[in-house]
Amino acid sequence: MQNNETAPFWETKTLEELTPQEWEALCDGCGLCCLNRLQDEDDDTAPIYLTRVACHCYDINAGQCSDYANRFKRVEGCMGLTLERVAEYDWLPETCAYRLRHQGKPLPSWHPLITKNRNTVRPHGMHALNPVLESDDLELEDYIVDTFSDDL
Numbered sequence: 572m573q574n575n576e577t578a579p580f581w582e583t584k585t586l587e588e589l590t591p592q593e594w595e596a597l598c599d600g601c602g603l604c605c606l607n608r609l610q611d612e613d614d615d616t617a618p619i620y621l622t623r624v625a626c627h628c629y630d631i632n633a634g635q636c637s638d639y640a641n642r643f644k645r646v647e648g649c650m651g652l653t654l655e656r657v658a659e660y661d662w663l664p665e666t667c668a669y670r671l672r673h674q675g676k677p678l679p680s681w682h683p684l685i686t687k688n689r690n691t692v693r694p695h696g697m698h699a700l701n702p703v704l705e706s707d708d709l710e711l712e713d714y715i716v717d718t719f720s721d722d723l
């Protein structure tokens with residue numbers, strides 16, 4: 572058993588206590604937050620539907636944003652996660668590492684911080700949904716998918 576001095580930061584620290592580097596490392600790279608969502612624009616209490624249409628700036632083959640450093644300039648709707656937003660965004664996937672730690676839950680066994688392998692996230696992230704890249708001729712309604720709810 573590990574004590575607090577030897578246990579990794581993602582087990583011992585709260586989100587508030589993470590350094591900027593640890594905050595970045597916590598992301599599992601699932602890409603689920605880079606998928607388009609649909610909601611009735613006149614009702615912000617309406618259900619939010621996940622689609623398998625990835626942001627046009629996402630590199631599906633590489634499994635990451637194609638321009639992470641400039642993402643906020645490139646895509647109007649791209650919003651970085653902050654402490655406040657993790658608490659606020661109830662549409663984040665249940666597997667999102669920030670959501671889990673905000674709820675005081677452990678990371679799943681497939682998280683790359685635990686496996687030391689970025690590819691272990693693929694069966695649990697965007698790639699499991701057979702994503703397509705956003706384009707003008709796609710109707711998002713045709714690409715609605717179920718969220719992962721029991722994947723931890």
Ligand code: SF4
Pocket residue numbers: 597598599600601602603604605652663664666667668669
């Ligand atoms: S859903 Fe969470 S863990 Fe997955 S890519 Fe987005 S921020 Fe990272």
Ligand code: SF4
Pocket residue numbers: 604605626627628629630635636637638639642643645646648649650
């Ligand atoms: S700009 Fe990059 S990080 Fe932002 S939603 Fe698009 S792919 Fe994801």
